[in-house]
Structure formats: structure tokens, C-alpha cells
Amino acid sequence: MMEGFQEQLWVLLLGSLLGLELIGKVPPTLHTPLMSGANAISGITMLAALTLITRAGESPLLLSLGSVSLGFALFNVVGGFLVTDRMLTMFRSGRKRSGGGQ
Amino acid sequence: MSSAELFQGGLDLLAVALLALGIKGLSKIRSARAANQLAATAMAMAVAGLLISAQPTGVTWVWIAGGAAVGGGLGALTARLVPMTAMPETVALFNGCGGLSSLLVALGVILAATRRDGVTPNLLVLISIGFSIVVGAVTCTGSVVAMGKLQGWLSTPGWMMSRWRHGFNIVLATVVLLAAVLTVVGSSDSLWPLVLSASLLGIGLTLPVGGADMPVVISLLNSYSGVAAAAAGFVVGQRLLIVAGAMVGAAGLILTQVMCAGMNRSLTSVLFGGALGLPSTDGKGSGEYTNITSCSAEECALTLEGAERVVVVPGYGLAVAQAQHTLREVARLLENHGVTVTYAIHPVAGRMPGHMNVLLAEADVPYEHLKEMDIINPEFPGTDVVLVLGANDVVNPQAKTDPDSPLYGMPVLNVQAARTVFVVKRGMSAGYSGIKNDLFECDNTSMLFGDAKQVLSTILGELKALGLGQ
Structure with a gap:
């Protein structure tokens, strides 16, 4: 168990360092979409919720807890990605129209 | 290791790479939309990998489909209907739900172990569970308060603006810490006090923050929800969650810093009140206007x-x-x-x-x-x-x-x-x-x-x- 935990700590460390590097210089235009997109990714807890359901066996308490948790996570994921896409579509259409007008 | 598990491992690796590329692509206008879709695809792949490897049975499928349909459907509906001006509130709402999900997973795991199997999880898992509950609860209630304040549904009561709030929050934080320690050493009675006190702490920390500082808080809460996801990853032992959560947590911190720099505010003064937190009644620069020109x-x-x-x-x-x-x-x-x-x-x-x-x-x-x-x-x-x-x-x-x-x-x-x-x-x-x-x-x-x-x-x-x- 300790070995697995150590490995997980390595994963945590490297993931954090990667996250710090990924967002270097972001134009302010993209701050809101970036926040919203990153927020959607944090809904990855849906995997944990799925695991909870698959390991719940017959227990109705665990099944419903997992199901509700999955619902909230998917609300975050689906809503987050779609709303980000909606914002980004606007930037694109703005560019097209200005290009066509010139 | 079965071939399904190997397949899942491969999909997970690919998903991590795509998620990282997605976050990176989101920082450039040209690639942002494709990057967002890439990240969404990566998430779908991870889900597919998990389902293939875990092979849920009949009844389990019903619970999965039910939760997924309701949550995903409402999410899609919200994303479509919400006005663009309400974007900060919407992000806060989504964020709060992500935090709540991490909290529920941690609760489920500890309840499964203690109530059903009658075993106490090992110390490291218990620490992860405690951490996940605290961060998840703070993220959830904090985000809901942030949304309520931005929508104008909530106003801050007077005593919350005064110095008393620090005492209130310190007491709450102490209770959280105590309950967390008790939970970790194996007292299942302290579980609900932990959830309750951490939820109240999220409210106590967010409610006094002024409207102008709210974006910083939402960005910080976004970072927290990443941390909560990573903690949930420790709880169920899934590396993909740890990587993705850590990336979001770290990236959220960077964005928070960028915002603080733009407002010339330190994170401490945003969170614990400073010049801008209170209306300046005694401060310099206040006063009546004397020389105003208005025009038609x-x-x-x-x-x-x-x-x-x-x-x-x-x-x-x-x-x-x-x-x-x-x-x-x-x-x-x-x-x-x-x-x-x-x-x-x-x-x-x-x-x-x-x-x-x-x-x-x-x-x-x-x-x-x-x-x-x-x-x-x-x-x-x-x-x-x-x-x-x-x-x-x-x-x-x-x-x-x-x-x-x-x-x-x-x-x-x-x-x-x-x-x-x-x-x-x-x-x-x-x-x-x-x-x-x-x-x-x-x-x-x-x-x-x-x-x-x-x-x-x-x-x-x-x-x-x-x-x-x-």
C-alpha cells in the first residue's frame, strides 16, 4: 500500500508541475473560457463516482450515493465543456465576420 | 492484469496526454475551440476505458445511466440557456457541483468500508478521505455562496463584515481540523460534524468577500475543485484523477495569481479582507464630489x-x-x-x-x-x-x-x-x-x-x- 501511495504522490507532484507550466501566457480574452474549460476537467471525479457505483455491489445506499455523485460530476463536465464551446464559438464568428467585412 | 485493464491503462495514458494538450491549446485563440473538444474527448475516453475494465452488471448500469442522464442533461440545458452575462455565476455553479461530487465519493468510500464491510480503511486512505471531504465541502458551499452573491441573491450580514468573522472562521477551522483528525483515527461519529463544519467554513470564507474580488475567489475555488478531484483520486486509487486534478489545481492557482496582479491585490487581502473589502468610511480618497459636469x-x-x-x-x-x-x-x-x-x-x-x-x-x-x-x-x-x-x-x-x-x-x-x-x-x-x-x-x-x-x-x-x- 505504501508503495502505491508513494507512486501516487509522484503522480501528484508531476501533474502539479505540468499544470504550472501549461498556463504560461494567456491572452485575457481567453481567461474566462480557460477557467471554464479547466473547471470542466475537474469534473473528472465522475470516474471516482463510476468506480464507487461499480464497487457498490447490492447496497442501495452506495448505489444511490454514487449515482447522485456521478450526476453532479457530469453536470459539471457536460455543462462546462458546452458552455466553454459556446463562448469560443463567439470569438470565431467574430473573426469570420470581421474578415469578410474587410 | 487482464487485457481489459491493460486497455484501460493505455486509454488513461492517452487521456492524460490529450488533457494536457487541451489545457495548453485553450491558451491560444486559434486552437482554443479544438482544444476544448480534445479535452472533452479525452474525458469520454477515460470513461469508456473505466467501463470496459470494470464491466458493470445489469442493475449497476441502471444507476449509472440514471445519474449520467439527469446530471448530463441538466448540464447541457444550463450551458445552452444561461445568458452570457451570467458566465461567472455559471462557472461557480458547475464548480460547486464538481466539489460536491468529490465530497460524495469520499463519503461513499468511507461508508462502504465502515458500515458494509466492517473494516477501517488504512491510514493513508483515511487521510485522503478526510482531505477530500474538507476540500470538496469548502469548494461546494463556497461556490454556491459566490454564485448567490454575484446573482444578488445573497447579501453579507453586518457581523460577517466585522472582525468577528475571523473568530468565527478560526473556530470553524479548528472544529474542521479536530473532526478530520478524529475521522482519520477511526471515529465514524465525527464524519457528519466534519462535513457540516467544512461546509460552514466554505460559507464563512466566501461570504465576506466583496463583489469586486469575487472573480479571484471563483478562480481560487476552481483550483480547489481540482485539488478535490486529485484527493478523490487518492481515495479510489486512480492515477488519472490525480494527474488531471493536480493540473487543474495548479493551472487555477496561476490564473488566480494573474487576476490578483491585475487588481494589485494580494491573495491574502482578498481572502481575509483589506482595503477594498470594506467601504472606505475613514480611509483617504473618500468624500463628496464637488466639480461634476454632466451633459446630454x-x-x-x-x-x-x-x-x-x-x-x-x-x-x-x-x-x-x-x-x-x-x-x-x-x-x-x-x-x-x-x-x-x-x-x-x-x-x-x-x-x-x-x-x-x-x-x-x-x-x-x-x-x-x-x-x-x-x-x-x-x-x-x-x-x-x-x-x-x-x-x-x-x-x-x-x-x-x-x-x-x-x-x-x-x-x-x-x-x-x-x-x-x-x-x-x-x-x-x-x-x-x-x-x-x-x-x-x-x-x-x-x-x-x-x-x-x-x-x-x-x-x-x-x-x-x-x-x-x-
Whole structure:
């Protein structure tokens, strides 16, 4: 168990360092979409919720807890990605129209 | 290791790579939309991998499909229906649900172990569970409070603004810590007190934060929800969650820092109250306005018509009034008349960085016309007319001139360097900082009082009366 935990700590460390590097210089235009997109990714807890359901066996308490948790996570994921896409579509259409007008 | 598990491992690795590329791509306009879709695909792959490897049975499928359909459906509906002006609140809401999900998973795992199997999970798992519960609960209630405050559903009670709140929060934090330690050493009775106290702590920490600082808090809570996901990853032993959560947590911190720098605020002063947290009743820079010039929309329209270069400074007032489309029409008339119209975007204008960009994009303003502060500031001396629409603190010259001002040092837009400045504002009330704005008393500043949309419609009418757009 300790070995697995150590490995997980390595994963945590490297993931954090990667996250710090990924967002270097972001134009302010993209701050809101970036926040919203990153927020959607944090809904990855849906995997944990799925695991909870698959390991719940017959227990109705665990099944419903997992199901509700999955619902909230998917609300975050689906809503987050779609709303980000909606914002980004606007930037694109703005560019097209200005290009066509010139 | 079965072949299904190997397959899942491979999919997970690919998903991590795609998620990282997705976050990176989201930071460039050209690639942002594809990057967002890439990240979504990566998440779908991870789910597929898990389902293939775990092979749920009949009844389990029903629970999975039920939760997924309700949550995903409501999410899609919310994403489609929510107005663009309410974007910060929406992100806060989604974020809170992510935190709640982590909290529920941790609860489920500990209940499964203690109630059903009658075993106590090992110490490391218990620590992860405690951590996940605390971060998840704080993220959840904090986000809901942030949403409520931005929507105007919640106001801060007086005692929450006073020093007492620190005592309240310290007591709560102590209770959280105690309950967490008790949970970790194996007392299942302390589980619910832990959930309750951590939830209250999220409220106690977020409720006193002023409206102007809310974007920073949402960004920070976004980072927390990443941490909560990583903690949930430790709880169920899934590396993918740990990587993705850690990436979001770290990236969220960077974004929070960027926002704090833009407002010249430290994270500590945002969270624990500082100059801008309280209305300045005794502070310098407050006081009555003595030398205000107001003017009519007709005068403003005439000046705009005769200008060569116009710069628009949008602020939260524009978003509240939903005036972006009217603004775009005014700009179109002026542009067709040969006037150059650009938009000066302060990094923290609105309630979220990029808030104004999204708002203007919605009204089809080409984003090349939006200029960042560093680029537009040297251009103000050559500008004929500046139109300030519902912005206040971000154009306050005190930030440059008055070392005693709480705003001192905050980068601002140098609008007073332009020939004429029009400020459209609902009334003489102070900005979110509660600080007097010296700009309003400048000789070249004229005030137009009223709702931004109404004022702009009147200006539009006046411009048409002048023969523009015909």
C-alpha cells in the first residue's frame, strides 16, 4: 500500500508541475473560457463516482450515493465543456465576420 | 492484469496526454475551440476505458445511466440557456457541483468500508478521505455562496463584515481540523460534524468577500475543485484523477495569481479582507464630489460624430444593462462614418477576467478591436473621445496619483489623457471599492447619468438624427 501511495504522490507532484507550466501566457480574452474549460476537467471525479457505483455491489445506499455523485460530476463536465464551446464559438464568428467585412 | 485493464491503462495514458494538450491549446485563440473538444474527448475516453475494465452488471448500469442522464442533461440545458452575462455565476455553479461530487465519493468510500464491510480503511486512505471531504465541502458551499452573491441573491450580514468573522472562521477551522483528525483515527461519529463544519467554513470564507474580488475567489475555488478531484483520486486509487486534478489545481492557482496582479491585490487581502473589502468610511480618497459636469446624450453624440478616434471602456455596468448590442450598433454607425472605434479592456473589468471580451464577442465585436491595457494606454493622448460604460475603479487616476489611496499601484487605464471623456453611470455611487473617482472631476470629463442601454439607445437615435447610417 505504501508503495502505491508513494507512486501516487509522484503522480501528484508531476501533474502539479505540468499544470504550472501549461498556463504560461494567456491572452485575457481567453481567461474566462480557460477557467471554464479547466473547471470542466475537474469534473473528472465522475470516474471516482463510476468506480464507487461499480464497487457498490447490492447496497442501495452506495448505489444511490454514487449515482447522485456521478450526476453532479457530469453536470459539471457536460455543462462546462458546452458552455466553454459556446463562448469560443463567439470569438470565431467574430473573426469570420470581421474578415469578410474587410 | 487482464487485457481489459491493460486497455484501460493505455486509454488513461492517452487521456492524460490529450488533457494536457487541451489545457495548453485553450491558451491560444486559434486552437482554443479544438482544444476544448480534445479535452472533452479525452474525458469520454477515460470513461469508456473505466467501463470496459470494470464491466458493470445489469442493475449497476441502471444507476449509472440514471445519474449520467439527469446530471448530463441538466448540464447541457444550463450551458445552452444561461445568458452570457451570467458566465461567472455559471462557472461557480458547475464548480460547486464538481466539489460536491468529490465530497460524495469520499463519503461513499468511507461508508462502504465502515458500515458494509466492517473494516477501517488504512491510514493513508483515511487521510485522503478526510482531505477530500474538507476540500470538496469548502469548494461546494463556497461556490454556491459566490454564485448567490454575484446573482444578488445573497447579501453579507453586518457581523460577517466585522472582525468577528475571523473568530468565527478560526473556530470553524479548528472544529474542521479536530473532526478530520478524529475521522482519520477511526471515529465514524465525527464524519457528519466534519462535513457540516467544512461546509460552514466554505460559507464563512466566501461570504465576506466583496463583489469586486469575487472573480479571484471563483478562480481560487476552481483550483480547489481540482485539488478535490486529485484527493478523490487518492481515495479510489486512480492515477488519472490525480494527474488531471493536480493540473487543474495548479493551472487555477496561476490564473488566480494573474487576476490578483491585475487588481494589485494580494491573495491574502482578498481572502481575509483589506482595503477594498470594506467601504472606505475613514480611509483617504473618500468624500463628496464637488466639480461634476454632466451633459446630454445629444452633446455626446455630436462629439462622437466629430471624432476620429474613439475608445470605449466597458465595465460591469455594461453587462448589467445588457447594452452590448446597442453599443455595437453605435460603433457600427461611427465606423461607417469613418471613426475608428476600439475597446480598452482592463484585465479585471467586469466580474471575471475576460468577462468583457466574452460580452463584446456576443455582440459580434471583432476581437481585433479589443486592446489590452498595456497596448491602449500609450494611445490615449491621441484619442479624441473616451466612452466609459459602467466602469469605475479601473479608470480611477488616484491609483497613479495618490499614494494614500487604497487603489494606489493598481494598473489603470489612463483615460483622462484623452481629449474628451464621457462617463456613463447610473448614479454618483462609488465603485465596488467604495473609493471616490477623481476622473469624474477632471475638466475634460462629462457624466451621462442613466442605465447604459438607455443612454446608448438615445445616443444611437441622436446619431441617426445627425444623418449617420443613411
